[in-house]
Structures are given as C-alpha cells and as structure tokens.
Amino acid sequence: MDENVSCIKKKSENKSCSSHEECWTNYCGKGVCELNPQPLSSNILTPPEIMSLLDLIGFRTKTFSLLWRGSNKGFGARTFHSHCDGKGATLTVVKTTTGYILGGYASLAWHSAESHFVDTDSFQYFLTNAQNKPLKLNNIDPEFGPYGNSQYGPTWGN
Numbered sequence: 001m002d003e004n005v006s007c008i009k010k011k012s013e014n015k016s017c018s019s020h021e022e023c024w025t026n027y028c029g030k031g032v033c034e035l036n037p038q039p040l041s042s043n044i045l046t047p048p049e050i051m052s053l054l055d056l057i058g059f060r061t062k063t064f065s066l067l068w069r070g071s072n073k074g075f076g077a078r079t080f081h082s083h084c085d086g087k088g089a090t091l092t093v094v095k096t097t098t099g100y101i102l103g104g105y106a107s108l109a110w111h112s113a114e115s116h117f118v119d120t121d122s123f124q125y126f127l128t129n130a131q132n133k134p135l136k137l138n139n140i141d142p143e144f145g146p147y148g149n150s151q152y153g154p155t156w157g158n
Helices: 020-028 047-057 077-084
Strands: 005-009 013-015 032-035 090-095 101-106 113-116 123-126 135-138 146-149
Touching: 047 101, 047 123
Parallel strands: none
Antiparallel strands: 005 013, 005 032, 090 101, 101 123, 113 146, 123 135
C-alpha cells in the first residue's frame, strides 16, 4: 500500500487506496483527493502529475524538500545556485512557455565550478511533450552529467 496516498470521500469518510490513480478515479470526482503527506511541493504539477512523475522516474517512495521555486525566489542562475549548491541530490521540475513539463535529477550536489559532474545516476525526463508520452532519459555518458556554473541554472549534458 502506498503510504503517500490517502483519500477523503464525502469529506468525512477516509479511504486508503493502493495507488493515487485508484484514488483519483474512484473518489476525486466525488469528494476530495489529496496526497498525505505530499511527497513533492509543486505549483506546476497536479497531484496526479506528481504521482505520474514519481512513477516515471522510479521515486514513488521518496519525499522531497523544496529548496528553490523560481516563481517565489526569482529565476536567475545565481539565485538557483545560492539555494541549491551543496544541498545533495535534487529533482528539477520545469514548465515551458509552451506548457510542457520536464526536468532532471542530479544525484550529486550542485556546484558553480564551471564543470560537469561525473554522475552515473543523473537523468532528464519529459512528463508532458508534443507526443504526450512521458519519457525518462538516463545519462549515457557520465562525463557529461549535470553542469555546474553560476551563469546557468540547472543544466544537463554537453
């Protein structure tokens, strides 16, 4: 049973579900559905999208702490690095101006040393795209994983 999922049916009757999809399908149209506790704080993703993302990237049982939100703290590269450098593994979520949702994962802490991380566990993902098909892209060349540079926000690849 997924510990991150609970449903409130008819605003008083609690119901545990085996998945968020079951909860959403069976109860959200009839009452209130929520993640409890919420594994990821996001103004971009809806609760079903959060669970879809965590399923796609294989992090269903992980929870995350918000380090930086561009809409609150600013979108500048230096602002990103001031909040994220040295903090450990991070998951980045971006919504493009065309509405696509994408991002990446860095298993090592960000830095501003103008160099790539050698990070065999890093990857990029597309939750929504023109093909409407979620996609996870593992880093095939660990020499060109995430790139730390104070002039750039979160960057992957070469």
